[in-house]
Every structure is written in C-alpha cells, then in structure tokens.
Amino acid sequence: MKCRHCDTLLFNSFLNLGMAPPSNAYIEENEINHYEKKLPLKVSVCHNCWLVQTDDYVSADSLFSSTYAYFSSTSSSWLSHAKSYVEKITDELILNKNSTVVEVASNDGYLLKNFVEKNIPCFGIEPTESTAAVAEKIGIPVIRKFFSSELAYQLVQEKGAVDLIIGNNVYAHVPDINDFTKGLKILLKQNGTITLEFPHILKLLQYCQFDTVYHEHFSYLSLHIVERIFKKFGLRIYKVKELSTHGGSLRIYGCHIDDSRHNDSSVQSIMDKEVDFGLLSMDTYLNFQSRVIKIKDDLLGFINEKLLVGSILAAYGAAAKGNTFINYANITREMIRFVCDAAESKQGKFMPGSHIPILSPSALREIKPDYVIILPWNLKDEIIKEHAYINDWGGKFVVAIPSIKIIN
Ligand SMILES: [Zn+2]
Structure with missing residues (x-):
C-alpha cells in the first residue's frame, strides 16, 4: 500500500484492531443470520510525510450508502458549536447578502441553517440522500455529490467561486485527500477563506482514543500534514484554533498561498507542540x-x-x-x-x-x-x-x- 498523500510505500503499520464491519452498516432484524462483510482495520504512518492513515480495503461508495444514518442535529452540543462558529466567522470575515458560503458534507443542515437565518447565501454539498433531504426542507440548496476537484470546476462554472468553504469532520473522511484539497483551491475566491475541523492526531495518541479509528475515517491529521498538503496545492494555513470537540480537534483557517493575510502566531505554536509531543518520531507510534x-x-x-x-x-x-x-x-x-x-x-x-x-x-x-x-x-x-x-x-x-x- 502507498501513502495517500505522497505515494511512498507504507511499511509502518502500528495499530491492528482485527477484523471489523463497516462501522455504519447497521443490521436489520431479518439480516441477523446473514453473512456480514468484515475487513481488516489497520492504521499505518508514512515515514516520509507522517500522514497517519487507515489501510485501504473499502471503496467510499460502499461505505456511505443512502441509508447511512448519522444526523448531525441529534447532538445538542454539536448544534451549539455550529451556531457559535457561524456568529464568529460572520463577524470576522464580514459576510453579508453578497457573500457565498458552502459547506462540504453539510449533513442535515445543522450548520448552514444559521447562515439562512442571517440571509447569507449558502449551499451544501452532501451525497447522503436522507440527510440532504432534511436540509432542503429547511431551505438549504444541496448538491447531492461527493466533493472533488471535478465538482469544484463545475461549481465555479455554474455558480462562481465562493467566499467561505467550510468542512467539519469531512477532511479526515475523504479517501483522496489530494484531489479534495485541489477542489478547495479551485472553488475558493481570491481573498476567500477555508475552515476545516478535524480531530487532532496528537489527542488521539495522547489519550489513546483508538476507537476513533474505523474504515471510513481514512486520515488522522496533524497541523504538519495539513500544512504540507495545502502547500502542495497552492494554499496556506494562516490561523489554527484548538477545539474540545471530538476529544480534541483543530480548526484550521486557510487561504490562497499569496493572500495578504499574515500567519497568526497560533500556527507556529501548534507546529512546535506537535514536534515536542513526538508526532515526527516513529517511536511515538510504535508503542501505541x-x-x-x-x-x-x-x-x-x-x-x-x-x-x-x-x-x-x-x-x-x-x-x-x-x-x-x-x-x-x-x-x-x-x-x-x-x-x-x-x-x-x-x-x-x-x-x-x-x-x-x-x-x-x-x-x-x-x-x-x-x-x-x-x-x-x-x-x-x-x-x-x-x-x-x-x-x-x-x-x-x-x-x-x-x-x-x-x-x-
Ligand atoms: Zn506520505
């Protein structure tokens, strides 16, 4: 198997969780005695770029079927997290009725509904039929597709580039993280902003959160690796925020590489923290x-x-x-x-x-x-x-x- 980012051959598998079924393949009563597909669940780290990744066995299409049952709005703490994010980012970027906001993996509209209330134009991208339908009912237009560079090209042709691209807990779930990032670059307006939230690998290792590993969760991300991938596709991280969500996440703020905004001190400070913890040292992984x-x-x-x-x-x-x-x-x-x-x-x-x-x-x-x-x-x-x-x-x-x- 090769690294999903840099194509280096992977030979440092450090976590083996045995055989597991796709984590969202809930079983109906009449299926209990049927054969159930189980696949090896293993995690490797690339010694070249340090991307931590689940070994590849399952195609994304078979994982995220239309019956995929997760609705973001069932968690009240997640709803208030989304609402306070929208308040802050609207002020910070001075978003208004002339702006366009897009959320990749918009789920049931748990976040975008806050932009609808503010009359800020927005749309969602969400391949899962059941959640997309709920979002549309509350007035959020939804493109029912997986986000990719190809879709980004299409969207720019049809709707133009956008001011703010949001991706909460999706970046770590995409099989082709390079193509996804290329898509972000294409869809982003000059002076536009990207914010992505993902669980921080540092917390996973520190607090032994091994249960956040499942087949659909392809990457376990650090600021180091995201900065590296962004750079490759002409993007830059200008600010990072540590969040308590999902046991400890990062929210990164990205822009085009030549944007006039300077890097906030938070970027270097979290980079240093990652080095001090040992994210760039093989021993940290091998004793997990x-x-x-x-x-x-x-x-x-x-x-x-x-x-x-x-x-x-x-x-x-x-x-x-x-x-x-x-x-x-x-x-x-x-x-x-x-x-x-x-x-x-x-x-x-x-x-x-x-x-x-x-x-x-x-x-x-x-x-x-x-x-x-x-x-x-x-x-x-x-x-x-x-x-x-x-x-x-x-x-x-x-x-x-x-x-x-x-x-x-
Ligand atoms: Zn690599």
Whole structure:
C-alpha cells in the first residue's frame, strides 16, 4: 500500500484492531443470520510525510450508502458549536447578502441553517440522500455529490467561486485527500477563506482514543500534514484554533498561498507542540498498540466482574466509536444487553458485528441497568446530564477511555 498523500510505500503499520464491519452498516432484524462483510482495520504512518492513515480495503461508495444514518442535529452540543462558529466567522470575515458560503458534507443542515437565518447565501454539498433531504426542507440548496476537484470546476462554472468553504469532520473522511484539497483551491475566491475541523492526531495518541479509528475515517491529521498538503496545492494555513470537540480537534483557517493575510502566531505554536509531543518520531507510534490492549483488557475485566455478580449492563451511543471498541474487544449481546441511541433511524436495528440491539433511550427507564457504558466519551457530559435519573435506581455511568472510570 502507498501513502495517500505522497505515494511512498507504507511499511509502518502500528495499530491492528482485527477484523471489523463497516462501522455504519447497521443490521436489520431479518439480516441477523446473514453473512456480514468484515475487513481488516489497520492504521499505518508514512515515514516520509507522517500522514497517519487507515489501510485501504473499502471503496467510499460502499461505505456511505443512502441509508447511512448519522444526523448531525441529534447532538445538542454539536448544534451549539455550529451556531457559535457561524456568529464568529460572520463577524470576522464580514459576510453579508453578497457573500457565498458552502459547506462540504453539510449533513442535515445543522450548520448552514444559521447562515439562512442571517440571509447569507449558502449551499451544501452532501451525497447522503436522507440527510440532504432534511436540509432542503429547511431551505438549504444541496448538491447531492461527493466533493472533488471535478465538482469544484463545475461549481465555479455554474455558480462562481465562493467566499467561505467550510468542512467539519469531512477532511479526515475523504479517501483522496489530494484531489479534495485541489477542489478547495479551485472553488475558493481570491481573498476567500477555508475552515476545516478535524480531530487532532496528537489527542488521539495522547489519550489513546483508538476507537476513533474505523474504515471510513481514512486520515488522522496533524497541523504538519495539513500544512504540507495545502502547500502542495497552492494554499496556506494562516490561523489554527484548538477545539474540545471530538476529544480534541483543530480548526484550521486557510487561504490562497499569496493572500495578504499574515500567519497568526497560533500556527507556529501548534507546529512546535506537535514536534515536542513526538508526532515526527516513529517511536511515538510504535508503542501505541500496547496501550490500546490495556484499555480493552480493563473494560473486559470490569464487564466480567459485574456479570458474575448479576449486574445488568447497557451502553449509550450507537455510533462508529462504539462499534470499533465493541468489535475489537469482542463484546457480545450476552455481555451488554442493549445500546441506546436518540437517533430514531438507528432504533430497532442492531450494531454491526456484535448484533447488540439498538433501543430508544426510554429503554433505560424500563430495564434499569446497573451500569451504562458511554461509548461516545466526547459527549459524556451531555449524556450524563440528560440521563441523570439512572441514579434513582442506583445506576452508574462508565467510560473506558482514556482509562476506565465509574461515574457516580
Ligand atoms: Zn506520505
């Protein structure tokens, strides 16, 4: 396998999570006894450009099918994150009715609806039919395609270049990151701005967030690698912001390489932080697997101990993170009775691989589990607050990453 950015042959695979089904391939009841596709889940780092990447086995088309069930608007903290971003960027770039904003992977319109309210022209790019339809219903035009350099050319011909391109949690999910970046360059107006948010690989390694690895998540990004890719395609990062979302993300602000804006000191400061942490040193990667094994063993030890004394265990959050962890640890429905999730589109289905049933959060009140393992640890505060009533019957929340913790 070759590096997706620089084409160097990869031979530093540092994380092996075994065989896993595509993380969003939720199972219907009548499919439970059918053959289920599982693929190796491995991560490598390129010794030439340091792009951390999932080994390539699955084509993007088969991963993001039209039934792909993730709706951004189900998370209230994510909605308020989007709203405050729109307030700030509108002021900073002085956006108005003559501007054009585009969001790549606009999902159900969770972010662009804030521009619609401000009468700032915008449109979304979103290949997933079910989420695009929701966005259109609230007045956001959506191009139902994957973003690429070819689509960018077409859009410039039809609509002209744009003032602001937004990409939240999409850059790490594109198989061809070079072509995607080339597309950003093409679509961006002179003096225009790009903002991209992605989980920071530094936090993944620091806090052992191995469950953020899944087939659809192709790249694990640092400021170093994004700066390198931007440069190759005539773009520049002039500012970076560290965010707490998804366990620690970066929001980078990009422009054309010859833009008059100077680089903010944040760029150099985060570059330095990455070097100090060891992102450009192979040892940092090679000791990661053993830390992952410890987290898995600790959670399995906890589950077995509680099952032996007759406790009822459930989990919260049927998302990609949980699927990675559950499949890697071989957790079955005999161990965790159900996973609850607020997204109606997932309820009544089963987790890929483990086939643990997905129920509405109301199942917590009916079944009264003793322990609820929060799978999306990045949303733990929100989940604990909303479901604090489990304390009424002595129920407790549990998180496993970065280390096992029981929350009373
Ligand atoms: Zn490379």
